[in-house]
Amino acid sequence: MKAKFSILFVIVIVLIALFLLYDAGGHWDYVLPRRGKKILAMVLTGSAIAFSTVVFQTITNNRILTPSILGLDSLYMLFQTFIIYAFGSTTLTSTDRNINFLISVALMIGFSGVFYKILFRKEGQSNIYFLLLIGMILGTFFGSVSSFMEVLIDPNEFLMLQDKMFASFNNVNTDLLIISIIGIIGVTIYFTKFIKYLDVISLGRDQAVNLGVNYDYVVKRLLVVVAILMSIATALVGPITFLGLLVANVAHQFLKTYKHKYLILGSILISIIALIGGQFIVEKVFTFSTTLSVIINFIGGAYFIYLLLKENKS
Amino acid sequence: MIEVRNVSKQYAGKHVVDQVSLQITKGTITSFIGPNGAGKSTLLSMISRLITKDQGEILIEGRDISKIKSNDLAKQISILKQSNNINIRLTIKELVSFGRFPYSQGRLTAEDLQYVNDAIAYMDLEAIQDKYLDQLSGGQNQRAYIAMVIAQNTDYILLDEPLNNLDMKHSVQIMKVLRRMVDELGKTVIIVIHDINFASVYSDYIVALKDGRIIKEGATQDIIDRTVLQDVYGMAIHIENINDNKICVYFA
Numbered sequence: 001m002k003a004k005f006s007i008l009f010v011i012v013i014v015l016i017a018l019f020l021l022y023d024a025g026g027h028w029d030y031v032l033p034r035r036g037k038k039i040l041a042m043v044l045t046g047s048a049i050a051f052s053t054v055v056f057q058t059i060t061n062n063r064i065l066t067p068s069i070l071g072l073d074s075l076y077m078l079f080q081t082f083i084i085y086a087f088g089s090t091t092l093t094s095t096d097r098n099i100n101f102l103i104s105v106a107l108m109i110g111f112s113g114v115f116y117k118i119l120f121r122k123e124g125q126s127n128i129y130f131l132l133l134i135g136m137i138l139g140t141f142f143g144s145v146s147s148f149m150e151v152l153i154d155p156n157e158f159l160m161l162q163d164k165m166f167a168s169f170n171n172v173n174t175d176l177l178i179i180s181i182i183g184i185i186g187v188t189i190y191f192t193k194f195i196k197y198l199d200v201i202s203l204g205r206d207q208a209v210n211l212g213v214n215y216d217y218v219v220k221r222l223l224v225v226v227a228i229l230m231s232i233a234t235a236l237v238g239p240i241t242f243l244g245l246l247v248a249n250v251a252h253q254f255l256k257t258y259k260h261k262y263l264i265l266g267s268i269l270i271s272i273i274a275l276i277g278g279q280f281i282v283e284k285v286f287t288f289s290t291t292l293s294v295i296i297n298f299i300g301g302a303y304f305i306y307l308l309l310k311e312n313k314s
Numbered sequence: 315m316i317e318v319r320n321v322s323k324q325y326a327g328k329h330v331v332d333q334v335s336l337q338i339t340k341g342t343i344t345s346f347i348g349p350n351g352a353g354k355s356t357l358l359s360m361i362s363r364l365i366t367k368d369q370g371e372i373l374i375e376g377r378d379i380s381k382i383k384s385n386d387l388a389k390q391i392s393i394l395k396q397s398n399n400i401n402i403r404l405t406i407k408e409l410v411s412f413g414r415f416p417y418s419q420g421r422l423t424a425e426d427l428q429y430v431n432d433a434i435a436y437m438d439l440e441a442i443q444d445k446y447l448d449q450l451s452g453g454q455n456q457r458a459y460i461a462m463v464i465a466q467n468t469d470y471i472l473l474d475e476p477l478n479n480l481d482m483k484h485s486v487q488i489m490k491v492l493r494r495m496v497d498e499l500g501k502t503v504i505i506v507i508h509d510i511n512f513a514s515v516y517s518d519y520i521v522a523l524k525d526g527r528i529i530k531e532g533a534t535q536d537i538i539d540r541t542v543l544q545d546v547y548g549m550a551i552h553i554e555n556i557n558d559n560k561i562c563v564y565f566a
Contacts, residue, residue, distance in 0.1 A: 200412065203412065204400055210362065210364070210388065211413075212388025212389070213415075258408070
């Protein structure tokens with residue numbers, strides 16, 4: 001286990017160094033802060049997404065789900081589409097990234113709050129599969145409404161929108177980074193008192209209750225943590241669905257453990273490797289002719305098919 | 315002592331368990347018998363707080379289980395359901411270690427490890443303790459789960475059809491272990507069981523349920539009786555005395 005983590009740490013450090021220093025051309029005071037900010041954004045989103053996916057997969061007891069099934073990124077796209085559809089691409093909310101970020105985060109967290117509240121209103125059995133089903137239906141609904149608006153708007157404005165459909169680290173704002181860091185740290189501190197329950201929850205509801213976990217209470221709080229982290233990550237860089245699926249499963253395969261303290265740390269490191277490595281390839285190999293999420297979704301998709309085939313065989 | 319008072323559970327307007335009251339004496343094996351759909355498993359799940367009850371109260375040592383903290387209750391009562399599908403890959407030892415969670419919260423002390431090793435030894439699993447659960451036979455799997463319950467070290471142990479899918483040899487083995495746990499360790503065991511002869515040979519008390527109600531409860535020799543069983547199962551069952559055990563013959 002130690003050796004595996006050493007490997008991951010070394011790769012992360014090498015990639016960060018490579019990303020920071022490669023081809024800087026001597027303009028250090030210009031290059032370093034810009035690249036450093038990008039790296040910080042990637043570390044932040046990578047961690048948030050890896051972490052929430054691992055927790056979400058444990059709660060649902062399913063290794064091919066990602067929190068995107070809750071419909072949060074569809075809601076984000078709907079909001080972005082709506083802004084451009086209703087106000088055009090030149091108004092304050094569509095150009096000022098700070099306001100856009102804050103409204104998006106508030107909207108997504110508010111949505112999950114209302115959504116959970118309604119579903120968990122009934123005491124006792126919180127039916128997680130019902131939650132997923134509703135999330136999926138709402139997500140599809142948001143997607144349909146977005147595409148309806150997309151076909152109506154001006155093609156030039158649609159190009160503006162298209163930028164937001166793919167996660168991008170190229171113009172991350174410093175203020176937003178600070179807000180996100182504060183948010184993520186706050187949530188992480190809140191989460192730490194639940195971490196010990198994750199291993200037991202992966203045994204399933206009945207065993208968890210038998211072993212004294214206040215299951216419904218813990219799962220609800222974990223879902224809130226997942227929703228907040230997903231909201232922050234999505235609003236910061238855009239939807240980046242497959243990353244979580246990819247890194248959570250690679251972490252499972254690579255570490256071969258059920259212990260969440262290792263799984264979470266491992267998937268966060270793998271996630272950072274995927275993002276920084278992917279971004280490096282985008283910038284230096286493809287010279288920005290493609291976006292990072294295209295590469296991640298391509299690798300993620302291929303891996304997903306491999307997973308399905310493998311599960312099918314066993 | 316566990317005391318169940320007027321407990322009911324409805325699903326979609328239908329009473330699955332209807333105004334059931336009973337008492338479980340400490341240091342005994344009590345079997346719940348009855349036809350399919352009688353509410354046996356539902357009652358067991360309510361006693362172990364896996365599902366909520368609609369009405370009534372359940373007391374353990376005089377305290378209402380809904381008022382006891384879940385973690386404290388996990389040191390008093392444990393339950394093993396009939397299907398245990400877990401998605402993660404565990405060895406026997408790792409599974410049994412989970413039984414110590416109510417005490418250790420995941421950080422095993424030397425004392426916890428002692429309990430784990432004792433439980434593994436008690437179920438005679440030492441030779442295969444590092445094997446993964448998916449490499450085991452049904453009987454070994456069931457023994458591993460029972461070892462986990464033993465490591466949890468609760469006074470009350472509830473088992474939902476522990477003999478499901480086991481062959482004769484393993485069934486007898488499991489029932490003997492349960493009997494030993496009651497006689498040697500002073501545990502109280504409640505099982506839901508379909509094989510009436512295992513209930514007859516190994517249990518002290520039998521509770522017969524039908525349509526969500528208790529038809530009859532009492533000492534084993536009183537329940538394993540032609541007229542009572544006729545009431546419960548709606549079929550004539552012939553009873554023979556073989557080596558001081560009452561054996562039901564119902565196959566033809």
